[in-house]
Amino acid sequence: MIKAPAVRRAELIDCAQRLFLQKGYERTTINDVIAATALSKGAFYHHFRSKEDLLEAIAARFARQAIEQTAPVSSDTSLDALQRLNLLLAMTREWKGEHLPELRAMFTTLLKPDNAVLYHRIVGAVFQAMAPTLTAVIEAGQAEGVFDVADAGVAAEALLWLGEGRRRVVVQALEAVEAGDAEAGTDLLLRRLRAEEAMIDRILGLPPGSIQLAGSNDFIRTMIVAWQTAPREGVGVPAATK
Secondary structure, eight states, X not given: OOOOHHHHHHHHHXXXXXXXXXXXXXXXXXXXXXXXXXXXHHHXXXXXXXXXXXXXXXXXXXXXXXXXXXXXXXXXXXXXXXXXXXXXXXXXXXXHHHTHHHHHHHHHHXXXXXXXXXXXXHHHHHHHHHHHHHHHHHHHHHHHTSOOOSOHHHHHHHHHHHHHTTHHHHHHHHHHHHTTOHHHHHHHHXXXXXXXXXXXXXXXXOOTTOOOSSOOHHHHHHHHHHHHHSOOTTSOOOOOOO
């Protein structure tokens, strides 16, 4: 049966995600994906050049799904731009909590020092998916007089890079958690997130305390503990999917 390219590509991504979760990214090969989909090597390479391309596609799809879930909020004219932005951030936090096993399976691989190049490819894919929505909300805030920025696109890019720069702190926090000190990991991450909130307030020209990036301290602590107890890469976690 001949399938549309978009359908075939989505099936390959679904299969790769399932195998990465079941076997682990490092232990999954392109041949595993080909065998599971019953495709020829030529058909596979028509869509993806490498296993890394598959992981990048999975991450990009996660970003798009998170954005699609929040799309009604982005266009809700009953809320001002600040309310929409904070609601988007809250929904993103909830989405991450719901997809913690899949996110851990990916990021335990991506946060390794020798995967820095792949990590930045993933970041690029996520930025591409998220930037238009964030830019649109900031533009709306400009029009409403809620945000005071020179360029909405540049401001959106600054916010995204601020989050990407959190990588080192996240690694340190998770190392503390893995060492059995969840409180130290939580405190480290909270300090970083609260500092980012203050910086975003300034970037958007808002009064201090306007942006709610992290949520409550209890939420961050719960996420840290959930990350600590979530199934590790390659232990047969079923795919949720994005």
